[in-house]
Every structure is written in C-alpha cells, then in structure tokens.
Amino acid sequence: MPRPSYGERAKNQKNPLAQGFLELMERKQSNLSVAADVSSKAELLELANVLGPYICLFKTHIDIVEDFDQDLVDQLTALAKKHDFFIFEDRKFADIGNTVRLQYEKGVYHIADWAHITNAHPIPGPGIITGLASAGVPRGRGLLLLAEMSSAGSLATGTYTQSTIDMALAHPEFVIGFVASRRLTDQADFLYMSPGIGLDVKGDGHGQQYRTPAQAIEGGSDVVIVGRGIYGPGKDRVAEAKRYREASWAAYLTSLE
Numbered sequence: 001m002p003r004p005s006y007g008e009r010a011k012n013q014k015n016p017l018a019q020g021f022l023e024l025m026e027r028k029q030s031n032l033s034v035a036a037d038v039s040s041k042a043e044l045l046e047l048a049n050v051l052g053p054y055i056c057l058f059k060t061h062i063d064i065v066e067d068f069d070q071d072l073v074d075q076l077t078a079l080a081k082k083h084d085f086f087i088f089e090d091r092k093f094a095d096i097g098n099t100v101r102l103q104y105e106k107g108v109y110h111i112a113d114w115a116h117i118t119n120a121h122p123i124p125g126p127g128i129i130t131g132l133a134s135a136g137v138p139r140g141r142g143l144l145l146l147a148e149m150s151s152a153g154s155l156a157t158g159t160y161t162q163s164t165i166d167m168a169l170a171h172p173e174f175v176i177g178f179v180a181s182r183r184l185t186d187q188a189d190f191l192y193m194s195p196g197i198g199l200d201v202k203g204d205g206h207g208q209q210y211r212t213p214a215q216a217i218e219g220g221s222d223v224v225i226v227g228r229g230i231y232g233p234g235k236d237r238v239a240e241a242k243r244y245r246e247a248s249w250a251a252y253l254t255s256l257e
C-alpha cells in the first residue's frame with residue numbers, strides 16, 4: 001500500500017514540532033540526517049555549514065566537543081536557520097524524571113534551549129517523559145524514544161520495544177517518534193529515525209550494524225541517519241551527502257507509489 005507523503009502527514013499532525021519537521025522535509029526534499037560525531041567546535045560548525053544544504057536534521061553529541069562554548073550553540077542555531085535544518089541532540093537520557101529534567105535544562109549544555117529534538121531511553125518508565133516534557137513542552141521541543149538500537153546484541157527488543165510504544169502513545173504532547181529500525185505502530189503517526197546506515201560497509205568492528213537507506217525506508221523509516229559513511233576517512237563529504245540524500249529520497253518516492 002502506498003504511504004502518504006511527508007507533506008500530507010504534516011497536515012494531519014497535531015504535534016507542532018513534528019508538523020514543522022515534516023513540512024521542512026517536504027520543502028527541502030531531504031530525509032537525510034547527518035550524525036556529526038566530531039570532537040571540535042570548528043569541525044562541528046564546518047560540517048553543519050558544508051552539509052547543511054542537503055540535510056533535514058543535524059544530529060549532535062554535544063558532550064564529545066572538547067572546546068564547547070555558548071558561541072558554538074549560537075553559530076549552530078544560525079546555521080540551522082540559514083540552511084533550514086533542525087537540530088537533534090542525541091543525548092539518550094536514562095535517569096529518573098527529576099534528574100533528566102535538570103540534565104536537559106541546566107548544566108553546561110542547556111540542551112532544552114537549542115535542540116529541537118532530543119531522545120531518551122524508556123528504561124526508567126514514563127516519569128522520564130514527564131520530567132523531560134516539563135522543560136521541553138514550554139519550549140516547543142520534541143522527544144524520540146529509543147525503541148530499538150542498531151548495535152549488535154541490543155537489549156531493546158520484544159516486550160521492551162512494545163512497552164516503549166505504549167509509553168509514546170500516552171504522551172502525544174511531547175513524544176514525536178522513535179529511534180527504531182522500522183515502523184512500529186499505526187495507532188498514531190510517529191516519526192521513525194534510523195541510524196546504522198551505510199552504503200559501502202556492513203559494520204564498524206564495535207557492534208554497529210549498517211543497512212542501506214533503501215532497506216531502512218522500505219521498513220518504514222522516515223529519516224535516515226548517517227555518520228562516518230559521509231565524513232569518514234578519505235570521504236568527499238559533499239559528494240557522499242548528495243549520494244545518501246539521493247538514495248534516501250529515491251527510496252521515499254518509491255514508498256509513495
């Protein structure tokens with residue numbers, strides 16, 4: 001059965017952040033996210049500037065950056081506006097609600113102030129969602145739950161994944177979707193984001209497992225997340241970003257047929 005387009009889904013979305021993101025994907029004709037696992041401010045900003053035109057979402061691990069400062073956030077935010085992408089801090093919160101709220105809002109990074117999207121492990125139970133929501137909802141942010149992981153031997157399977165879906169369904173004001181390898185439910189229109197994507201290799205020697213963009217989109221993914229496949233050693237970043245974007249968008253167009 002053909003799937004609805006990102007634009008059609010945007011019209012029916014009740015969550016404003018998810019709606020804005022689906023509109024962005026349609027307008028920009030991109031369902032590619034780059035996973036910017038780099039350790040300097042200059043490298044992070046350069047990736048955002050050079051790859052910004054091709055992506056819908058820039059995924060950060062802000063605690064990897066050795067020379068983090070507020071100016072990095074200001075410049076990244078400006079680049080997100082200039083190139084029209086959202087920012088996803090892949091923080092993977094995992095503590096009780098009160099603590100994750102503090103980690104989200106305070107400390108060095110003030111993630112809630114600049115990341116459109118962040119994510120959390122469901123392991124502590126629904127309190128992790130309400131804790132994060134108390135800081136995120138007033139700022140118009142969105143949360144992804146980690147329903148599955150791309151790494152070999154992940155424990156997020158079976159009833160764990162099913163309980164994650166139930167937690168998400170109970171919090172539509174804040175949970176916009178999942179990190180998962182496939183579509184998980186038709187009970188609500190969630191966004192599905194998939195890391196572990198590579199066109200040339202199958203793994204990284206540390207448990208990462210790669211599938212192609214077409215495999216992910218065929219399985220029901222909305223956003224394909226690519227890191228080293230784009231900027232790994234010896235890669236032409238722009239050429240690779242174009243290649244992954246084209247492969248991911250072509251697979252999406254096929255899914256509409």
Ligand code: 5IU
Pocket residue numbers: 035036037061090146148149150151179195196197204208225226227228229
């Ligand atoms: N990431 C995964 N798998 C997961 C989740 C997050 O790889 O299940 I949740 C992150 C880790 C890294 C990026 O930031 O996605 C993938 O990078 P590579 O494409 O370089 O493997």
